[in-house]
Every structure is written in structure tokens, then in C-alpha cells.
Amino acid sequence: MNQYLYRIQPTRWEMLTEGATPFEQEKIGEHFAYLEKLVQRGVALLAGRTQSPSRDGMGIVIFRAADDMAARKIVDEDPAVEAGAFAAQLFPFRVALLARDHTPWLPE
Numbered sequence: 019m020n021q022y023l024y025r026i027q028p029t030r031w032e033m034l035t036e037g038a039t040p041f042e043q044e045k046i047g048e049h050f051a052y053l054e055k056l057v058q059r060g061v062a063l064l065a066g067r068t069q070s071p072s073r074d075g076m077g078i079v080i081f082r083a084a085d086d087m088a089a090r091k092i093v094d095e096d097p098a099v100e101a102g103a104f105a106a107q108l109f110p111f112r113v114a115l116l117a118r119d120h121t122p123w124l125p126e
Contacts, residue, residue: 019082021063022089023111026077026096026104033103034071041103048097049104056081061092063113077104080111 028034033042056062056079067077083089089108098104 021082021111023078023080023109024093024106026106029105031073034075045098045101045103052097
């Protein structure tokens with residue numbers, strides 16, 4: 019299996035500063051559910067987003083796929099990407115180092 023990273027950014031920048039529209043909120047919810055399924059299936063290794071409310075703000079997903087075509091399909095089937103709420107860029111990627119205890123830190 020190959021590893022990939024996809025970066026997503028909102029297509030409407032005001033989503034980060036003014037908040038999401040009802041349509042965007044719906045697509046963000048579908049996007050999160052999609053990523054949860056990818057994690058449960060062992061496809062996605064991690065997913066997260068920056069906390070910056072600027073044009074530099076982004077989310078990333080690091081995942082596994084058999085080849086470039088399968089990776090592209092995973093990105094294109096993300097409901098928020100498919101609906102145009104997020105723009106996505108796909109990159110071949112390789113995790114070089116990973117902490118033994120890679121349990122995500124969660125705020126209390």
C-alpha cells in the first residue's frame with residue numbers, strides 16, 4: 019500500500035472567519051463522517067486541521083491506497099470536496115517517523 023496526503027481548504031474563505039453556511043455545515047458533517055469511516059477501515063492514518071482563521075488554514079488527511087487512481091477516488095468521494103465546499107490537493111506521501119504511542123492528544 020502507498021501513502022498519500024490530501025490537503026483541503028475551503029472554497030469560500032469566509033467560512034474560516036465568518037462561519038459556515040448551513041450548506042457548508044451539512045457538508046462538513048458529511049466530510050467528518052466520511053473520514054471516520056476511512057479511519058475505521060484502516061485507510062486513513064490521521065486527519066486534522068489547523069486552527070488558523072486565515073487563508074493559510076487547511077485540513078490534511080494522511081491515508082493509504084493501492085495506487086494513484088485509488089487515492090484520487092478517495093479524495094474525489096469526500097462529500098465536501100464533491101460538493102465544492104472544499105478544494106483538495108493530492109500528494110504522494112510517506113510517513114518517516116511515528117511515535118510509538120500515536121494516540122491523538124485530545125483536549126479535556
